[in-house]
Amino acid sequence: MEKQVINLDLIIVGAGPAGLAAAVYASRSKLDTLVLENKIIGGQVRDSYRVDNYPGFPYITGEDLSNNFQKHALEAGAKIDEFDNIVSMKLGSEEKIVETSKKIYKPHAVILATGSNNRLLPVPEEKKFHGNGVHYCELCDGALYEGKDLIVVGGGNSAIEGAIVLSKFAKNLNIIHQFDYLQANKTNEEELATKTNVKFIWNSEVRHVLGESSVTGVQIENVKTGELSEVKTDGVFVYIGRVANNELFKHYIKLDNWGHVLTNENMETNIKGVYAAGDLRSKTIRQLTTAVSDGTIAALAAEKYIMERKRV
Structure with missing residues (x-):
């Protein structure tokens, strides 16, 4: 027809x-x-x-x-x-x-x-863990990680707003950012600073997401020194533009x-x-x-x- x-x-x-x-x-x-x-x-x-x-x-x-x-x-x-x-x-x-x-x-x-x-996390494992350990929406998926360890990737407004929400669920929350300063507005930064379960990992980028059937951690690289290290986590929330x-x-x-x-x-x-x-x-x-x-x-x-x- x-x-x-x-x-x-x-x-x-x-x-x-x-x-x-x-x-x-x-x-x-x-x-x-x-x-x-x-x-x-x-x-x-x-x-x-x-x-x-x-x-x-x-x-x-x-x-x-x-x-x-x-x-x-x-x-x-x-x-x-x-x-x-x-x-x-x-x-x-x-x-x-x-x-x-x-x-x-x-x-x-x-x-x-x-x-x-959303700009996808540029790692080989993104497709494998997309929606199952690697996420882009804190309101959609944050509640899945009650009492667990989480990572936020990014340092702009979206990342910090996401981190504020996720801090209510996470046991520990690490924010990984490629610079040594945030790019968010001061109001969000000040609110995030009140969260005792949040830490920052500066000058770093995620190179791999680790795990078999579920996410267990990430490998990160310090962009200034080239040093590689691993950070334990149950989930990764990505806000990189x-x-x-x-x-x-x-x-x-x-x-x-x-x-x-x-x-x-x-x-x-x-x-x-x-x-x-x-x-x-x-x-x-x-x-x-x-x-x-x-x-x-x-x-x-x-x-x-x-x-x-x-x-x-």
Whole structure:
């Protein structure tokens, strides 16, 4: 059976903060707007134990904030489809085609807000222990390690936020970081400093994960001296950055050297009518507030483009 072809104003690819902010503004502008999401609505912020740096919310869980974003977008009139995966995209200045497993969409404009994926621990054993000793989400898997020894790899905000949560479960928690200083905000650093079961292993990187059927430890290397040593652990939680999720469109859109989408200040890519917002975009600062800002700008720029296109 042939797929149904649907013409509409705007497709937003990704339902994280950037995509949902764009959906609110686009829908309020009376654009026929569809958000496509093949993972979880709310993006990576949904996994945050708490959010305390979003204006107007001194404290809110990531799940609650994500639910608020989703509710707002739906109430504004956006449609969200999280069950029809995109199988291909063709992005041109004159025609844009987004094909899902069930339908073919032909929008006037597209906003790319696909975010990023966890950067995997670069060791040979990652695949063997992925989800079974090597993890990337403290809220999802931290409770599995009640009273056990844990390792956190990384020293940025995500790593320290993860460590704060994991310290509630772990007997002992070692943080392994390639530098001799943290790259997190001071509030998180100060809270972590109150945890008596947390220690730091500086200037070090994980080279191997040890164990047969389960993780028993890691081999680390001191990046300054080259010395190898082993650290006992029952689980490893990894926070070493994220990789831009660009597989669907990387052959059409100009990217920087790290795979992030290049845009101007109006979130426009190299293709007319295609915009990018959020962590996917090439920029210096990636925060929840900047993602929402990107989505807002992209939606308003898309609305102007669509209105001009309709007048032709």
